[in-house]
Amino acid sequence: MPISCDITEAGTAGPGSVGGYLAEMALGRLGPADVVVLPVGAGGQVAGDDALDRLLGRPAADVVAVSQLTGKPGQLGVVPVRAGDQQVKVVFLGIGDHSAGSLRRAGGEFGRMLRPGQIVISTVTAGEPASAVQTFCEGLRLGTYSYVEKSGPRAGEPARAPLVRMLGSHNGAGEAISGASIFANAVSLSRDIANTPSVAKSPEWLAGTARRLASETDLGLAVWSEHELQSAGFGGLTAVGAGSERPPRLIELRYEPAGASRHVVLVGKGITFDTGGLSLKPGDAMKTMKTDLAGGATVLAVMTALGALGIRHRVTGLIAAAENMPSGSAYRPGDVIRQYGGRTVEVLNTDAEGRLALAYADSRLSPDEIVDIATLTGAARVALGSSYGALFASSEDLAARLLAAGEASGDRLWRLPLPEDYRPALDSPVADLAHVARDDGAAAGAISAALFLREFTGGRPWAHLDIAGAGRSGADHGDLSAGATGFGTRLLLRWLLG
Ligand code: BES
Ligand code: ZN
Ligand code: ZN
Numbered sequence: 001m002p003i004s005c006d007i008t009e010a011g012t013a014g015p016g017s018v019g020g021y022l023a024e025m026a027l028g029r030l031g032p033a034d035v036v037v038l039p040v041g042a043g044g045q046v047a048g049d050d051a052l053d054r055l056l057g058r059p060a061a062d063v064v065a066v067s068q069l070t071g072k073p074g075q076l077g078v079v080p081v082r083a084g085d086q087q088v089k090v091v092f093l094g095i096g097d098h099s100a101g102s103l104r105r106a107g108g109e110f111g112r113m114l115r116p117g118q119i120v121i122s123t124v125t126a127g128e129p130a131s132a133v134q135t136f137c138e139g140l141r142l143g144t145y146s147y148v149e150k151s152g153p154r155a156g157e158p159a160r161a162p163l164v165r166m167l168g169s170h171n172g173a174g175e176a177i178s179g180a181s182i183f184a185n186a187v188s189l190s191r192d193i194a195n196t197p198s199v200a201k202s203p204e205w206l207a208g209t210a211r212r213l214a215s216e217t218d219l220g221l222a223v224w225s226e227h228e229l230q231s232a233g234f235g236g237l238t239a240v241g242a243g244s245e246r247p248p249r250l251i252e253l254r255y256e257p258a259g260a261s262r263h264v265v266l267v268g269k270g271i272t273f274d275t276g277g278l279s280l281k282p283g284d285a286m287k288t289m290k291t292d293l294a295g296g297a298t299v300l301a302v303m304t305a306l307g308a309l310g311i312r313h314r315v316t317g318l319i320a321a322a323e324n325m326p327s328g329s330a331y332r333p334g335d336v337i338r339q340y341g342g343r344t345v346e347v348l349n350t351d352a353e354g355r356l357a358l359a360y361a362d363s364r365l366s367p368d369e370i371v372d373i374a375t376l377t378g379a380a381r382v383a384l385g386s387s388y389g390a391l392f393a394s395s396e397d398l399a400a401r402l403l404a405a406g407e408a409s410g411d412r413l414w415r416l417p418l419p420e421d422y423r424p425a426l427d428s429p430v431a432d433l434a435h436v437a438r439d440d441g442a443a444a445g446a447i448s449a450a451l452f453l454r455e456f457t458g459g460r461p462w463a464h465l466d467i468a469g470a471g472r473s474g475a476d477h478g479d480l481s482a483g484a485t486g487f488g489t490r491l492l493l494r495w496l497l498g
Pocket of ligand 1: 351
């Protein structure tokens with residue numbers, strides 16, 4: 001159920017409090033509301049409002065105290081009141097320290113209590129800067145995201161979106177709301193692609209989706225077929241895709257604004273389903289593998305939002321799309337494959353399929369910076385869970401800008417090292433390189449995978465985001481919804497804006 005955000009018609013001249021609004025509404029001077037929501041800060045702080053106190057029959061601060069509301073971000077207290085002849089729910093919403101993260105979480109939790117078609121008057125961001133409007137709206141939109149394919153009488157019917165109207169004047173609130181909507185649309189697109197069941201989602205389906213989105217948003221596009229990949233020497237991608245009846249694709253999206261001086265390449269892992277191949281995953285580990293293209297979905301979603309945000313850099317998005325299946329034509333442990341550019345790689349485990357498609361970005365596109373994003377290793381998930389993506393970087397400056405964008409956007413990163421002494425574990429007796437570590441370094445699975453990727457970045461400033469944990473959420477929580485999270489979308493957009 002989508003949510004719309006808006007500024008109230010009461011605007012700057014109207015009442016600045018929910019009580020004031022309800023009093024005017026009872027007199028028929030302002031439009032009806034089903035819900036009003038006001039903020040509760042850390043320690044249960046709530047702004048006084050005589051009109052509201054009258055409707056509640058006691059001071060709002062007493063309601064907060066009696067209900068034991070602490071102002072924890074996302075905490076909800078609901079009191080029904082009568083305003084004129086209307087029944088209205090007054091919601092006390094915890095926003096903690098008023099930070100962007102708290103407002104996003106609060107937006108998500110509050111959004112989920114709304115019902116289709118409800119009209120909400122909010123003072124949650126009254127008196128806060130316009131950026132607060134943006135983060136609260138983002139939370140509202142993203143916390144209420146869901147992917148469903150249910151049958152039944154109402155299936156397919158779009159639910160009427162609740163409308164949340166922000167009260168109180170904000171310079172730039174209009175732009176803040178459109179910014180929130182560009183960000184939330186992009187994150188929702190990434191989630192949609194990753195949540196789509198793999199029966200419907202082949203590499204060619206992903207290419208078709210990219211084709212449609214590229215023409216809608218004016219991006220250049222090239223798609224390599226399996227034959228073209230073969231003759232161009234993309235040995236990694238064709239090997240990974242060989243076991244599936246649905247052949248691999250390389251998708252290249254180009255955003256080329258006039259006057260751009262910096263060229264950034266984004267590379268996304270686009271495994272449409274990861275069975276592990278012949279090194280087959282156990283059933284439980286396979287259950288979530290429809291989201292193994294989360295990195296690629298995020299690259300596609302980011303590309304579609306660049307124009308709307310007026311990004312001034314040249315950006316190329318590459319998505320290596322393949323389905324990793326076991327079959328008579330699948331690649332095998334022990335195979336030696338030839339990567340794009342000619343280097344040979346010894347395959348030790350066909351489940352480490354995600355690390356085989358980075359060489360092209362460096363040798364053909366000559367970017368100033370490369371950022372790849374991939375659900376690469378279970379080890380990254382074990383290390384950081386789902387709240388942080390793992391960051392690896394060959395450049396201090398790039399790392400610092402990504403970490404800052406992560407904090408600002410809500411997609412938080414934690415940097416892990418690239419220790420040189422783990423690198424020899426990737427030496428192979430038969431090929432230039434083994435693609436998984438043989439010895440001690442193997443314990444640090446996320447690191448050895450990153451060290452393998454680094455080999456194909458030609459010494460350029462490069463960052464790798466391992467989102468095996470952060471790409472999925474087990475439950476609805478704050479602005480996350482169960483399933484694919486779209487992690488990295490807001491982060492990369494924020495970084496590109498910088
Ligand atoms: N797609 C998986 C990583 C993954 C695991 C993502 C759990 C999300 C949740 C990846 O292709 C994989 O299986 N990696 C192996 C590498 C190993 C064989 C060296 C892993 O992490 O176990
Ligand atoms: Zn995978
Ligand atoms: Zn795998």
